[in-house]
Amino acid sequence: MPIWKYASKEVSEEEIDRTINAAAQACFKCGKINHTDECSIFQLIEELKALKDSKER
Numbered sequence: 001m002p003i004w005k006y007a008s009k010e011v012s013e014e015e016i017d018r019t020i021n022a023a024a025q026a027c028f029k030c031g032k033i034n035h036t037d038e039c040s041i042f043q044l045i046e047e048l049k050a051l052k053d054s055k056e057r
Contacts, residue, residue, distance in 0.1 A: 027041050
């Protein structure tokens, strides 16, 4: 299982999916014009997707 580096905790794919969904619900939906890659919600979702795809299993 992948390890969430901030807590050194193994997380399941199901936990990652639930967290991605929760973060997506928290998104302010800024749209393409106002969105930036500096958005912390966007960064979290991208990091979680990378964790899900990581080879640390």
